[in-house]
Amino acid sequence: MTVQGADPTVVRRAIETRDPLPGTAGFAGAVDGEFVRDVLGRYPLFCDSETDDWAFDPGELASPERVEPGTHVTADGEQRQWTLPTPAPVTDRRAAVARVRDAIAESAETLPDDGRTAVAFSGGVDSALVATLVDGPCYVVGFPESHDVSQARRAAAAMDVDLTVVELTPERLDAAVPTVAQAIGRTNAMDVGIALPLYLVAERVAADGFDRLAVGQGADELFGGYAKVAKAPDDPRVEASTVRGAAREMMGTLPTQLERDVLGLRAAGVEPVAPLLHDSVVDAALRLPGELLVDERGERKKALRLAAREWLPDTVAFQEKKAVQYGSLVARELDRLARQAGFKRRMDDHVTQYVESRL
Structure with a gap:
């Protein structure tokens, strides 16, 4: 086994140096007989404690x-741990936004340029920003009347980018479950609901001959994109007492989410590319003050939107978008399919029961 995601020299x-953010977009695997996985878990890695085998694919x-x-894990079996740093916030707003902008530009320099990368595009600031960094066609997935399809077309x-619409049908969705x-x-309904559109757009991208799919993953967690972050400390879904603390809490959910997304995309035959999860962008996000995560008017991802003006028109950079x-x-x-299969809303977690019935 070799290391994925980064040059072994960097790892x-x-x-x-024990540096948790050494300038990569994540890594996992073996280097000189030692096993590693980056601090955000951007590349999945699994082990079998009974056989001491390791694999990128749990299957x-x-x-x-x-x-x-x-x-x-060192060659002699000692386990060490990287953790995210906790830098003080940059108090100068202009300097903080400039740091985010420079980090995005630095990430762009590391992207593959062989023409084999497509972009998952929904018209929000995250995917639109990725589309300006990646030289590849854009794809949006959704049902014909969906918000994502209409917003992607406007953006x-x-x-002035080419857009392919991957229109879904109930039959196609049911078959992919x-x-x-x-x-x-x-x-569970939430994870399957998130993974399905990613898988279905990736399936089309792979059929069109692309090896990679560029995604905007990580932006919400890094830059304060969740409503529960904006409402901290009054939202019971977060424990933190500040917006900045709540954003840090959300960063802690990234490994679980990224594992789901990577495994789903690989099942469709493509590798993910996530420019907004480069170490330089993570470092810049960690240094943002709370008011540049969520401003006084409640606008989320403020610093990212301001930085994105370098590449995007304001109508796109400041556009709100649904999950x-x-x-x-x-x-x-999915709710409709579950009810048609006999799993009514009054039943406990009826969509999850429907998914389990399809396995």
Whole structure:
């Protein structure tokens, strides 16, 4: 096994310096007989404690267990751990936004330029920003009347980019449910609802001859994109007492989410590319003050939107967007499919029961 996601030289340097953000877009695997997984878990890695085998795909192991993000296992079996740094916030607003802008530009320099990368595009600031950084066609997935399809068309027109619409049908969604649930190893309604549109757009991208799909993953967690972050400390869904603390809390959810997304995309035959999860962008996000995560008017991802003006028109940079499972109408149609299969809303977690019935 070799290391995925980064040059072994960079990983060796990270091991030597104990640097959790050594300038990569994540890594996992083996270097010089030592196993590593980056601090955000951007590349999945699994082990089998009974056989001491390791794999990137849990399906290759009899009893797969997740290697936790930030893990470094030395050649003699000692386990060490990377953790995200806790830098003080940059108090100068202009300097903080400039740092985000420069980090995005630095990330863009590391992207593949062989013409084999497409872009998952929904018209929001995250995917639109990625579309300006990646030299590849844009694809949006959703039901014909969905918010994501209409918003992607407006944004594509404003940005003058080519857009392919991957229109969904209930039959196509139903057929993909067991494949996606098995690939991600989860059956709960939320995870399946998020993974399905990613898988279905990736399936089309792969059929069109592309090897990679560029995604905007990580922006909401890094830059304060969640309503529960904006409402901290009054929202019971977060424990933090500040917006900045709540955003840090959300960063802690990234490993679980990224594992789902990577496994789903790989099941469709493509590798993910996530420019907004580069170490330089993560470092810049960690240094943002609370008012540049959520401003006094409640606008979320403020610093990212301001930085994005370097590449995007304001109509796109400041456009609000729904989460993919809702914007694509996948969540609505999963609910409908579950009820048609006899799983009524009065039943406990009826969509999850429907997914499990399809396996």
